Amino acid sequence: MTVQKALISGASIAGLSTAFWLSKAGWEVTVIERASTFRDGGQNVDVRGIAREVLQMMGLEDQVRNQTTTEEGTAFVNEKGQTVGAFPVEDSDGLTAELEILRGDLARIVLEALPAQVQVRYGDWIEHIVDHQEHVEIDLHSGKTEIYDLLIIAEGVRSRTRDKVFGDRVSRRELGLNIAYGTIERQAGDDRWWRWYTATGGRQISLRPDNQGTIRAMLAFKDRDRNLAAIPSEQARTELSKVFAGAGWEDSRVIDGFATSQDVYFDYLTQIMMSTWSEGRVCVTGDAAWCVTPIGGGGSSLALIGGYILAAFLSQPESNEAGGIPICLNKYEQWMRPIIDKAQHLPPGAPNFFYPQTKIGVGTMQTFIRIASFGPFRKLAARIGHVARTQQQLPDIRLVQTTT
Structure with missing residues (x-):
């Protein structure tokens, strides 16, 4: 049997998970990443x-x-920092999951577990693609032209390569939510709980513990007319300080912390919907294919699952037959579609209910949270975090190498 070659564009969780399993299944795998080095840090994923x-x-x-991250639960607080409702870790998939970890830490764990023969190259990206019937020809920014049996695009929600291949078959559902993430200093009063505060004007502030002695902070606000991710970072920080002036609770602390933080980044939440995830010998996976956003939740879990499912079908002998790869890619899509469709279906009232504009709206939400945090209702509320679940059995994968 001929050893098949795959190029994976994108070295975050989706790309690295796919590389792990595809290499274990006997493929020759190369990963390229536009960033010049591995991207550490990032916020909580689960x-x-x-x-x-x-x-x-x-x-x-x-x-x-x-x-x-050692997070013990999720607590919703009022403007004075008093707890309105608390949800400790009682369910492995509750508001705080049993396995909460920083994005960079999870990606590095997978990176360091890759089989030795997987090539990972930083500082390069795809300029042009020609999808032939028997192979895919790829021109790279570095000037190289390389031939592969399959190209897997795992570049994230704003993938340029995906847009080159699929064009207007990529649909975007903008949720009207701006989120700024960053790392700030831990203070004596900080504990191991995710503290979440909602202010009027569709604004939210949250503080989450990490395992590095700092706090991962988030500022979010609902505004369909303003996209801070589309403007320069310094301008976005200035806009952010105006939006959150007078929000209450820890507003000044986070704004001041973001002024000096080295890892602040902005996102304008957008779901990605595609009518198909593959064409010929090119396919997409992870956020590039189906971004669910933090509102839908489970993005990192779906990235891990997608990498396994894609490799499992590509590990079958038919992938080596004439016309076999598109058949395997179709099976991957058929398996993943139900779990993705469910994740992209937002909770009732989301996001508007969770980003109220008025005091009455904030009070209504706090009443809902207070009731939901009572023992009889807490397990029901925790089901909001029940994503990446399915009744389908994971398909078998034909391994050439065993896992460690």
Whole structure:
């Protein structure tokens, strides 16, 4: 059997997970990443649903457990910092998942677990693609032209390569939410809970513990007419300070912290919907294919699952037959579609209910949270975090190498 070659564009969780399993299945795998080096840091992500089973099969669960953020639960607070409702970790997939970890830590764990023969090259990206019937020809920014049996695009929600290939078959659902993320200093009063505050004007502030002695902060606000991710960072920070002036609770602390933080970044939440995830010998996976946003939740889990499912179908002998790769890609899509469609279906009232404009709206939401946090209702409320679950069985994968 001929050894097949795959190029994966994107070295975050989706791309690295796919590289891990595809290499284990006997493919020759190269990963390229536009960034010049590995991107550490980032905010909290989690491993939920059947992604925990995938993580166990990778042999990486213990490593993830050893690097969790130590978060003990989610607490909603009022403008004075008083708890309105608390949701401790009682459910492995509750508001705070059992496996909470920083994005960079999870990506590095997978990166370091890659089989030795996987090539990972930074500072390069795709300029042009010619999808032939028997192979895909790729021109890289570095000047190289390379030939592969398959191109996998795992570049994230704003993938340029995906747009080159699929064009107007990529649909975007903008949620009208701006979110700024950053790392600020921990203070004596900070604990191991995710503190979440909602102010009038569709504004939210949250503080989350990490395992590095700092706090991961978030400022979010609803505004369909303003996209801070589309303007220069310094201008966006200035706009952010205006939006959150007088919001209450820890507003000044976070704004001041973001002024000097080295890792502040902005996002304008956008779901990605595509009528198909593959064409010929090119396919997409992860956020490039189906971004669910933090409102839908489970993005990192779906990235882990997608990498396994894609490799499982490509590990079958038919992938080596004439016309076999498109058949395998179609099976991957058929398996993943139901779980993605469910994740992209937002909770009732989202996002408007969770970003109220008035005092009455804030009070209504706080009453809802207070009731939901009572024992009899808490388990029901925790089901909001039940993403990446399915009744489907994971398909078998034909491994050439065993996992560690």
